[in-house]
Amino acid sequence: MRQSLFPHPKSLLLVLAAALLPPLLGVIPGIPVGYVLYLVCLALIYAIVALGLNLLIGYAGQFSLGHAGFLAIGAYASAVLTQRFGWPFLLALPMAGLLTAAVGFLLGLPALRLSGPYLALVTLGFGLSIPQLVLWRGELTGGAGGLRDLPPASVLGLELRSESAYYYLVFLVIVALTLFARNVVQSHTGRAFIAIRDSEIAAQAMGVNLTRYKTTAFALSAFYAGVAGSLYAHLIRFISPESFTVILSVEFLTMIVVGGLGSVSGSIVGALFLTALPEVFARLPVLKDFKNLFIVVFGAVLILTILFFPRGLAGAWSTRTRPIPPPAEPAARPQEAV
Amino acid sequence: MPWGQLIINGIALGSLYALTAFGIVLIYKTTDVLTFGQGELAMFSAFIAFTLLDRLKLPFPVAFVLTLVFALGLGAVVERVLMRRAQQGSILNSIIVTIGLALVLVGMAGFIWGYEVRPFPDPVTGPPFLFRVSPTQNLVLTQLSAVILAVTLVLMLLLFAFFRFSLVGIAMRAVAQNRVAARLMGIPVDRINALGWGVGAALGAVTGMLIAPTNSLFPNMMGDVAIKAYAGAVLGGITSLPGAVVGGLLLGIIDSVAGFQAPELRTTIAFTLLVIVLVIRPAGLLGRREIKKV
Numbered sequence: 043m044r045q046s047l048f049p050h051p052k053s054l055l056l057v058l059a060a061a062l063l064p065p066l067l068g069v070i071p072g073i074p075v076g077y078v079l080y081l082v083c084l085a086l087i088y089a090i091v092a093l094g095l096n097l098l099i100g101y102a103g104q105f106s107l108g109h110a111g112f113l114a115i116g117a118y119a120s121a122v123l124t125q126r127f128g129w130p131f132l133l134a135l136p137m138a139g140l141l142t143a144a145v146g147f148l149l150g151l152p153a154l155r156l157s158g159p160y161l162a163l164v165t166l167g168f169g170l171s172i173p174q175l176v177l178w179r180g181e182l183t184g185g186a187g188g189l190r191d192l193p194p195a196s197v198l199g200l201e202l203r204s205e206s207a208y209y210y211l212v213f214l215v216i217v218a219l220t221l222f223a224r225n226v227v228q229s230h231t232g233r234a235f236i237a238i239r240d241s242e243i244a245a246q247a248m249g250v251n252l253t254r255y256k257t258t259a260f261a262l263s264a265f266y267a268g269v270a271g272s273l274y275a276h277l278i279r280f281i282s283p284e285s286f287t288v289i290l291s292v293e294f295l296t297m298i299v300v301g302g303l304g305s306v307s308g309s310i311v312g313a314l315f316l317t318a319l320p321e322v323f324a325r326l327p328v329l330k331d332f333k334n335l336f337i338v339v340f341g342a343v344l345i346l347t348i349l350f351f352p353r354g355l356a357g358a359w360s361t362r363t364r365p366i367p368p369p370a371e372p373a374a375r376p377q378e379a380v
Numbered sequence: 381m382p383w384g385q386l387i388i389n390g391i392a393l394g395s396l397y398a399l400t401a402f403g404i405v406l407i408y409k410t411t412d413v414l415t416f417g418q419g420e421l422a423m424f425s426a427f428i429a430f431t432l433l434d435r436l437k438l439p440f441p442v443a444f445v446l447t448l449v450f451a452l453g454l455g456a457v458v459e460r461v462l463m464r465r466a467q468q469g470s471i472l473n474s475i476i477v478t479i480g481l482a483l484v485l486v487g488m489a490g491f492i493w494g495y496e497v498r499p500f501p502d503p504v505t506g507p508p509f510l511f512r513v514s515p516t517q518n519l520v521l522t523q524l525s526a527v528i529l530a531v532t533l534v535l536m537l538l539l540f541a542f543f544r545f546s547l548v549g550i551a552m553r554a555v556a557q558n559r560v561a562a563r564l565m566g567i568p569v570d571r572i573n574a575l576g577w578g579v580g581a582a583l584g585a586v587t588g589m590l591i592a593p594t595n596s597l598f599p600n601m602m603g604d605v606a607i608k609a610y611a612g613a614v615l616g617g618i619t620s621l622p623g624a625v626v627g628g629l630l631l632g633i634i635d636s637v638a639g640f641q642a643p644e645l646r647t648t649i650a651f652t653l654l655v656i657v658l659v660i661r662p663a664g665l666l667g668r669r670e671i672k673k674v
Contacts, residue, residue, distance in 0.1 A: 099472070152655055155662045159414050163614040164658060166607070167651025174648045288607070292416070292479060299476045335491050341483030345462060348477050352469030 064206035079205035086212045089313035092297040094266025100304035102259035103239025105162045108169030109294045112264045114286035116142045116271020131195045138272035139265045146264020150257035169291045173283035188282025195276040302354025392525035394632020395532045400609030401624035403583040410552040410576030417478040419606030420485040425451045426588030455581025459574040489599040500592035617667020
């Protein structure tokens with residue numbers, strides 16, 4: 043069945059509204075347009091990571107606590123390629139994605155044997171190791187001082203120096219990657235992912251090649267994070283190992299759960315929500331007066347969102363979102379070690 | 381530094397990991413939830429103990445017991461108010477709720493007690509133990525480290541016996557295995573879960589009070605320890621208590637040796653070894669492979 047590019051008028055409207063965001067922001071008096079657009083760019087970059095992570099966790103059922111590591115690889119690849127080797131940004135962007143995808147493929151190999159907390163630990167270790175490796179190879183990566191003054195992104199000779207120009211770049215990338223994710227999910231690859239998530243053994247019995255699809259899921263997810271990393275590097279134009287901590291990986295996980303597991307739109311909603319929330323809380327008149335009280339409120343909102351919207355924000359307002367299956371009883375552990 | 385000393389330091393460090401891992405393992409065993417809040421529960425309890433000791437000038441044993449009671453209650457409240465509802469969704473929902481809990485606890489500790497690093501009173505004072513290995517060399521183990529190691533081993537034995545022999549312990553394992561079947565057998569599943577969280581938080585309180593003298597007291601004091609504890613628990617096999625001790629101690633030793641030989645790659649080396657172990661033994665060193673029904 044052929045589907046139109048935008049199957050619902052609502053989503054077309056949303057895309058149009060997003061395209062008009064920079065001029066619309068300019069109309070409202072009193073807000074720092076540059077800063078707001080910078081934040082929106084950051085949120086959309088995180089949304090790209092969340093999209094990839096949701097393909098991995100929400101669809102293929104594989105866990106990752108190391109996506110900040112993938113983001114770092116993409117960011118450093120793009121930064122080194124453009125700054126040290128003089129590559130044009132338009133070439134470095136896909137290259138960062140592909141390099142990261144290759145690393146993702148490798149990380150997918152141990153996943154063939156591991157699941158649950160064991161897989162989570164391996165990915166966590168990956169996420170912790172990348173910043174250390176960056177520090178270790180200081181002559182290439184700038185070490186603890188990071189890489190400064192990265193060349194601005196340029197498209198066909200046009201330098202994107204302003205926030206609104208960069209916004210359109212990020213916007214185009216995320217629209218393309220969203221459509222791609224939606225197509226992957228509806229293809230045989232997506233169906234294989236879902237089959238693996240719901241029951242590995244059943245999927246295998248139906249002829250789904252676990253090796254192929256698990257590594258594909260990791261590579262695909264890493265590709266998204268790598269592209270996001272490249273966009274991140276050229277947005278901030280300064281990267282250091284401290285930008286890619288485990289906390290960030292945990293934030294990505296939070297984004298997709300709050301937004302909605304197994305939902306393409308949920309990934310974007312979750313990323314926007316979680317990037318905006320602390321910014322807003324840190325500025326609210328009462329909260330900002332007490333130092334760091336907003337962390338408490340942020341944690342509380344997180345908890346309440348999960349408790350009251352167990353299927354995520356996307357699941358709460360859209361009935362179209364495919365429901366995630368009810369939680370299975372924990373797998374029987376007849377021979378549990380004490 | 382001699383190898384012997386590096387290994388002793390590693391064991392001292394590893395017993396902190398093992399102690400923290402107990403709470404994680406206990407909560408995982410009873411409720412099937414991998415908690416990210418254990419370190420923060422420990423930190424918060426340590427602050428409570430600090431207040432009792434420093435402001436109210438209570439003697440250490442009294443403060444210790446009061447803190448345990450507080451933690452037991454806190455854990456039960458967390459289960460009743462948050463986890464019971466969260467567990468109706470996917471397992472990831474529960475994990476995110478524990479992350480939210482960690483944020484709330486860190487923020488509250490920072491709000492109430494501030495972010496400065498404070499010394500925590502040493503529960504044991506005295507000269508360190510010296511082991512003479514050669515005429516010129518002594519290996520040093522502080523009394524606090526010895527106490528932590530002893531507490532870790534005693535707790536492991538107690539918990540092991542609790543899960544193996546006591547009715548409540550067996551009920552906890554039954555609930556983790558199959559909630560519905562456990563309920564049908566007449567086990568009060570909700571109360572067992574609340575107890576699991578309560579005991580988990582109380583273990584966290586013991587951890588916090590023993591780690592705070594070494595690491596000092598501040599809201600983020602458990603960050604690195606909690607990650608390593610989790611790694612140790614998984615290395616040993618996430619459902620196994622002796623596994624948590626073996627995994628924790630092993631990780632401590634790797635940490636200590638790698639930290640001396642190649643400090644810049646300490647975590648990378650530890651985790652690379654971990655991945656190798658896990659690829660060979662996917663359920664950890666002492667864990668047993670889950671048998672899945674289709």
